[in-house]
Amino acid sequence: MLHFDTDYMEGAHPEVMRRLMETNLEQTSGYGSDDYTCHARELIRQACGQPEAGVYFLVGGTQTNATVIDGLLARHEGVLGAETAHINVHEAGAIEASGHKVLTLPQHEGKLCAEEVEAYIADFYRDETYEHMVAPGMVYISHPTEYGTLYSLSELEALSRICRKANIPLYMDGARLGYGLAAPGTDVTLQDIARLCDVFYIGGTKVGALFGEAVVAPHAERLPHFFPLIKQHGALLAKGRLLGIQFETLFTDGLYLEMGKHAVRLAQKLKQGFVQKGYKLHMDSPTNQQFVCLPNADIDRLSAHATFELWGPRGEEETVVRFVTSWATREADVDALIDLL
Amino acid sequence: MLHFDTDYMEGAHPEVMRRLMETNLEQTSGYGSDDYTCHARELIRQACGQPEAGVYFLVGGTQTNATVIDGLLARHEGVLGAETAHINVHEAGAIEASGHKVLTLPQHEGKLCAEEVEAYIADFYRDETYEHMVAPGMVYISHPTEYGTLYSLSELEALSRICRKANIPLYMDGARLGYGLAAPGTDVTLQDIARLCDVFYIGGTKVGALFGEAVVAPHAERLPHFFPLIKQHGALLAKGRLLGIQFETLFTDGLYLEMGKHAVRLAQKLKQGFVQKGYKLHMDSPTNQQFVCLPNADIDRLSAHATFELWGPRGEEETVVRFVTSWATREADVDALIDLL
Amino acid sequence: MLHFDTDYMEGAHPEVMRRLMETNLEQTSGYGSDDYTCHARELIRQACGQPEAGVYFLVGGTQTNATVIDGLLARHEGVLGAETAHINVHEAGAIEASGHKVLTLPQHEGKLCAEEVEAYIADFYRDETYEHMVAPGMVYISHPTEYGTLYSLSELEALSRICRKANIPLYMDGARLGYGLAAPGTDVTLQDIARLCDVFYIGGTKVGALFGEAVVAPHAERLPHFFPLIKQHGALLAKGRLLGIQFETLFTDGLYLEMGKHAVRLAQKLKQGFVQKGYKLHMDSPTNQQFVCLPNADIDRLSAHATFELWGPRGEEETVVRFVTSWATREADVDALIDLL
Amino acid sequence: MLHFDTDYMEGAHPEVMRRLMETNLEQTSGYGSDDYTCHARELIRQACGQPEAGVYFLVGGTQTNATVIDGLLARHEGVLGAETAHINVHEAGAIEASGHKVLTLPQHEGKLCAEEVEAYIADFYRDETYEHMVAPGMVYISHPTEYGTLYSLSELEALSRICRKANIPLYMDGARLGYGLAAPGTDVTLQDIARLCDVFYIGGTKVGALFGEAVVAPHAERLPHFFPLIKQHGALLAKGRLLGIQFETLFTDGLYLEMGKHAVRLAQKLKQGFVQKGYKLHMDSPTNQQFVCLPNADIDRLSAHATFELWGPRGEEETVVRFVTSWATREADVDALIDLL
Structure with a gap:
């Protein structure tokens, strides 16, 4: 078959497994306070060209989306996404379970259209009853999208510009980011993403790790008190070094790409x-x-x-x-x- | 002007005010345990032709929707409604703040189409990944709708049949129910609604009361432990008799209609x-x-x-x-x- | 009997009823945007000696506590209160239903002890695992307490000083505030409360109104985006002027005291x-x-x-x-x- | 040092690592639908003496507690636990973030006293205002407790009897269950636990696995619709077989004990x-x-x-x-x- x-469908890249094996009986402190995690964090900062970035390692995609979105939104705000967004369709209501509405826009090959985002925000504040409605508090995109498609650099720049003008964060779900960065013809690099997004995550589960997603906030203050929020969402791995070792491996010698x-x-x-x-x-x-x-x-x-x-x-x-x-x-x-x- | x-925009019908004035200094127990509320409950049961109905009085529409929906849904379920549904647009995310997703369908003059509800439910369970999605756990309709339109009796019967077949409750938001029951040409009576819906509310705020909505569950066991839930939602009025006196007046001598x-x-x-x-x-x-x-x-x-x-x-x-x-x-x-x- | x-147990003070009657058929805009509410807001600002205060009118005490606490806390924070606090015992879990933990301290005749609050906060941050625990994000007191007792001015000043040092808000539940301000021997005035608390509410339901509580934030920016939050909590009265008229009456000619x-x-x-x-x-x-x-x-x-x-x-x-x-x-x-x- | x-502080037992290595490139379906997970489930049912048990594998303890408690409680209910319970102290408010209150009782060497649980429930329903309070909807114990202590069989039987009489589930947090079952002098076996608790979990993270906790509901209908709830809580591992393989290893040849x-x-x-x-x-x-x-x-x-x-x-x-x-x-x-x- x-x-x-x-x-x-498989475990992890053999090099990841090799590193997990050879470190298996080392003793480290928990919850990501170990040296491997510290090093992985540093490697990701370098790859992103963002030496001050906040970097956090979580276990899976749904919990990552729920925790980040909960960390970015005020209570009266919702998250704007395409109608096909993973958070809108395939996360069993995890975003709403944290109290936040997913506000949807049409998808265009799985992507949001920057003009439509801009119009949504403008229309919202021109509606006299807007304080009775859920305010657009952030924008969610996936790259690659749920349909495997990619934003071009100019599309991403347009979204970023609109979000910054509206003073709301742009968040990228990078569950399959490795496959996006490696696509033929893409003009979007990891450094572009780090420059244009306020928060994004680099997916490990689907790209060579046993599990794990690396949340990056190029300006760390964008996610204040994020550690206790990870814990509250049940997304804090006790043996955090497992995440550190895996991402250290993925970001060594270009393995991820x-x-x-x-x-x-x-x-x-x-x-x-x-x-x-x-x-x-x-x-x-x-x-x-x-x-x-x-x-x-x-x-x-x-x-x-x-x-x-x-x-x-x-x-x-x-x-x-x-x-x-x-x-x-x-x-x-x-x-x-x-x-x- | x-x-x-x-x-x-006004206060209450003069007869409601008269009754509030003449009972003003009477002393009653709180939270709806008084005789006026008891009598109002009885009058509503009679008007609905449902002698065993559970009847609860809340203050306003948004809190009523949020409390009822929270009482009807399991945690993994969401509420199906038209894209124009009040709960989807104008309640500032109250449903999501209680942890539940609003699942939307197209509106047809503000109404849900029974066939589309049926298809949605059927498609949901035919999707291999349905356990990763929010299950349709109830159907929300408003009557009149947000656009002032009305369901016909046959439309309502079709929705009720589909919900019962799917074993999920049909809930009607009757914020303006009095204006619906009184519309020329409607073939839907209050007793029809009580027969076809699992829970509905009779709006007072917009139909002659200072405030107040009467939640009716023709089969009271559909809303178990609803009293503490009303309290938890901050929707329990201390001087419950104010609601009782108002609805007693509305349902005396045909005033509501x-x-x-x-x-x-x-x-x-x-x-x-x-x-x-x-x-x-x-x-x-x-x-x-x-x-x-x-x-x-x-x-x-x-x-x-x-x-x-x-x-x-x-x-x-x-x-x-x-x-x-x-x-x-x-x-x-x-x-x-x-x-x- | x-x-x-x-x-x-009764309705409202006759003067309140008289005003509701004489304004009954006037037409005003909804949700507290009317002139009566505007005037009531002004009267409360004057009584508090806080001309820039944010003033909001809600319907009942539990919904007020839940909405204010939700507005003041970040997701990783909880609210410190006495073990006998109304929010801890008699609100059917409304605070937790909004996602926040009530952190309890011993009660002393229903009151919090300032030194114990200070020690709690200090101990919290001295605990190496504090990021795994719910951070004390605000302090809740009631005045009068659930046992009818009152804070002295020096007790209130101590609590205020500690909260400001810890940079967390002090919130007073004033469901029975009128009975506290009028107590023989109290040295705490409404202006003291407005000076020492970050947010408090002036109870109407138990002090002469049909219903209604006036939330006061002497520095309005302490409660940003509070209007949509009131709506989200189902605590926004459509006919907001009913609250305005009542509080206007309560704060005219010294009626409240x-x-x-x-x-x-x-x-x-x-x-x-x-x-x-x-x-x-x-x-x-x-x-x-x-x-x-x-x-x-x-x-x-x-x-x-x-x-x-x-x-x-x-x-x-x-x-x-x-x-x-x-x-x-x-x-x-x-x-x-x-x-x- | x-x-x-x-x-x-370490990775996993070498045998666990060996199995993860040798299965690493096999292809299996996700989310626990694979044969390894199926087999692990069967081994646990056998070890518990409960052939019909529902068995679910989650990643970590806090997410397991939050998901199970969310699955067991109705919205108006809270969870009874010792004041030192992990869910009350060290889970960053994860239970409250799901909307549920932790109701605390004194701890006795980390344990709940059955008589105090019984008295709490009896007092609750004898209080005239109980519908304004959070109902005790389940009992949470840990075994070993947060202090390393253990329930005796008779203590566990007493708790189970009280819970069944009150018709509320008894839930055991077994994060360190292996160390409890192996303790000298204990008279509590895994089969006793499966007989006396309604839901419990067998901890892997702290007992030889890289991560993972096995939730057991001896009567599976106690946790209806638990799969989508796991997903909603962000606790569903994509490569579910990693949990299956680990627990299969732990429950082979008595390794766990x-x-x-x-x-x-x-x-x-x-x-x-x-x-x-x-x-x-x-x-x-x-x-x-x-x-x-x-x-x-x-x-x-x-x-x-x-x-x-x-x-x-x-x-x-x-x-x-x-x-x-x-x-x-x-x-x-x-x-x-x-x-x-």
Whole structure:
């Protein structure tokens, strides 16, 4: 069976495992106060070009989003995001469980449109009853998006400019950031992100770590009292050094980007395979997730040989289907899948 | 100046005030345990044809919605409503502040479409990832809607049937229920509502009371432990008898419906005035709220003589404007406004 | 039957009712934007000697506490109060429902001890694990306390000094403030309170209004974005002018204090009655609530003629019992009760 | 330097690491739907003697407590625990952040007294105002407690009987359960716990795993819809199989208990060391945590050679200090520490 369900089907990159093994019986203090975590923090600051950044390590994406958003919003504010945003659809109401509304805007290939964000904020304050409504208190984007698409540098600059003008933070969910940074044709670097976003996270779970997400606040004062908030959200790992060791490894010798490139190359190869066989792409994604409209008969046929995800409920005749590669995907598996199309 | 901003610009119906005055120095126990409240409860049960109904009196609409929804939903569930639902737009995030997501569907003249509710629920459980999503745990409708429109009996029956099939409660926000029951052509009675909804509230604030909303659960066990929840939501009035006396008055000698009829008759007269002058209705409302598209020049001209609400931010050339009548509206004021058009 | 259960058994002071009646059919804008509310706000600012104060009118005490505390605390902070604090015992978990922990200290006749508050804060930050604990983010006191007792000016100054040193707000629950200000021997004035507290509320529900509490923030910026928070908490009255008219009346011609004096004089007379009959006071209260230890046999005997509250569960032989007077208590009733002892 | 700060200073038991390594590149589905997790679940059911139990794997203790308590309580209920309970002191308000109050009772060597729990519940419902108070909706105990002490079987049976009589669940926080089960003299087995508690968790983080806690509900229907709640709390690990593999290893060949025995034997040896040197125990703990009252001079002297935790803020002359052993503690280190005393 060939597995293309998602990018968290394996454990961790072998180098990550090697480091976890060789440090296993060392004794360190807990909750991220150890030297490995300290070093990982420093490496991330360097990679971002932000020597004063606040860097925090959490375990998973949903808890990271919930904790950051809770840390950024006042009680009367909500978070603006695309209707397809992970926080709006697939986090089981974690944002609302912390008391905050997700305010939605249309998605354009999974992305927010800067002009629409600007208009939303302007319209909000021009509404006479705005104090009865949830104020837009921050903007959430994902990069790559839930559809594998990417913001261009100019799109990101536009969003950043609007947020700064409105004096609200721009937050980027980087669950798959490695696959975005490694995409062919992207003009957005990690340093751009650190310059343009107020808070973002660098995803580890889906990019070579066993688990872990690194929250970066280039201006650390943007997330005051964040440590107790992490604890309150149940997102503080006792053996924090596990996160430190993993991110130290990911940010040594370019491993993070290298893994990204591997996955993206194979995903693009797979996309070409679909296109050449005449299938219709649901979205033209430059990263490691590929969305294809498959006739249900093809879905049934392929399911005997490969696993992948239906994107939403099964349609009457055809259904959008997602194929995902990762740092661990074998080229032979991609070739085998293409042969099956 | 003529006032058509809303239906809560005056105090209470004179008969309500008379009763509050004549009972003012009586001593009663607090929190709704007094005889007036007991009697009001009984009158409402009779009017609803539900002798076993749970009846609770709260102060205002937003707190009522937040408390009822909190009482009906499990933690993993959200409330389905139209995108224009009051709980989604104009309650400053009160539902989310209690931890619950508002799940939205398109509005059709302010109403939910039963088929779309059914499809939403069906699609939800057909999605393989549904346990990562907020489950539709109840349906919220308003009657009249935020646009003054009404469900027909068959529409209400369809929603009720779908909810019961899905085993989730149907909740009706009746902030302006009196104006709905009194509308010409409606085939929905209070007893229909009590038969078809699991919980609803009869609005007092906008229909002749100083304040107050009566929550009705025809099957009282649908809202277990509701009293402490009212307290927890800060919605328990110390001098509960104020609510009891008011609703006792509203439900004596048909006052509630009589007030409704008065307001609706004048609103319809006003609507005819707009239509005859050639203005475009934004919505054809059979109740006490009228929504008209007015050129901005007309808005400016009328504003010198009358007050009314812009519905949303001011448009470039024309804007949707709301005119509202109430139990207290004077016919002379309506006539004067029509003359001004 | 003589009623001494509590101070919210009647409606409102006749002058309040007269004003509500004579303004009943006036039309005003909603949510406290009317002239009456504006004037009431001004009168309270004057009475407090704080011309720039933020003044907000809410409906009841629990919702006021929940909304203010939610407005003052960051997410990682809790509110310090006496173990007997109303917010800790009798608000059905409203504070926790907003996400905040009530941190308790021992009560001394219902009061917090300034030295214990200071030690708590100092110990907290000396604990190496303090970031795993809920930070003391504000101090809650009630004046009069739940036991009818009062802070002296020097006690209040000590608390204020400690809070300002720790840079956390001091908040006073003044549900029965009128009875405190009018107590014989108190050296605390409303202007002292406004000078020493960061936020407090002037109770109307228990002191002559139908309902209503006036939140005062002498430095308005202490409660930023408080209006949408009131709405979010379901504590915004549509017909806000009802609150404005009531507080305008209470703060005209010294009515608020006059009512306080009446109730306190009768409560002290009643206390003397108990003492002269040899009963043991549970607490020596200078205000309108009196707590007496009564043998259960006496409770049963008195219950045939008077109503009053058991304070906690009934004891085996004797029980603490509360008798309360109000602005509306008749001297004849007090005399009759004393005769029954 | 000798480290006795806590029991989460190392990584995982070598056998756990070996299994993680050898399965690292296998591909499995996410979120605990894999075969390893399925098998681990089965092994735990067997060890508990509860073939129908619901078993869920979460990442850490605070998130587990918050999620389980949120799953067990209705909105108007709180959780009863000792004043020293971890949920009351060291979880940064995570329980309150989910909207629930922690109701505290005195601790007796870290434990709840069954009679006091019974009296609390009885008093609560005998209080006439109980609907204004937070209802005791469940009981939280830890075993071992935060002070390393253990319930006896008869104490646990008494608590269970009281909870069942009151129809509220008994929940055990087993963060250090392995050290409790392995303690000399305990008469409480895992099967006893599964018989007497409604929900409990078996701690992995502190007992040989990298991280992970196994929630067990012997009657699975006690935690309905628990999966989406885990997701909502941000406690769902994407690579769920990491938890499955770890717990499969812990519950194979008696490893969990074996690790417990090792740590407890060394802790008891250390305790004897303290006693023989004349130090005063703060608590006589039979498990892996030892609490000793040390003169501050001794603390300073020892700190040059060993790490350990002050328990609360430093006292004026002496301070309670905690020494902890774990599955990984070396006997030579214990001997070296004893020599230093």
